[in-house]
Amino acid sequence: MKQADRPVLRRWTRHEYERLIDHGFLDEDDPIELLDGLLLVKEPQHSPHRTAVLLVAKAVERAFGEGWFVQTQSPIILDNRSEPEPDVCVVRGTPRDYVATHPTRPALIVEVAQSGLYLARGRKAAAYARARIADYWIVNLVDRVLEVHREPARPGPARRHWGYAAIDTLGADATITPLAAPSAAIRVAELLP
16 A cells, blocks of 8 residues: 555644534534544443443532532543543533633543443543543443543653553442542442442
């Protein structure tokens, strides 16, 4: 295959992505998110996935309390090429603080994953680490565990891509404390449908 015959991967900016929506090529409710300049199809909202999203949102809302805003499946800005829509995201303030722009510095991001587990562990984890998200959780519906990713780490001799230096897997009987809410404790069982 010659160089000219190879398919070209097109990376989009956030501005171009917004223009696609503004001009009607994409609808803001389409199951698409921008990650690393790629338009990715989001994981289907099957009943266990949707139930887990609601359970996680309720649990972290209780854990963080006043002064924090918990949003579900809504955009955040990581950089010029990433505007993902994590299943659950915790940011400082209130919804009115984000009228002009999407949140940029989440204290916690949680993805609920079943068919999208590979993506959550791979491309999403790398993007969140590169954005220096200190606390990233994956509610793994396949194995019914919580995967806790902490300590964002840049590429180097030990790793090819951005990732997390500390990854723990917690069963349903374990308890987790969010980094930004050190006095809170959440039972993993509360997050699982």
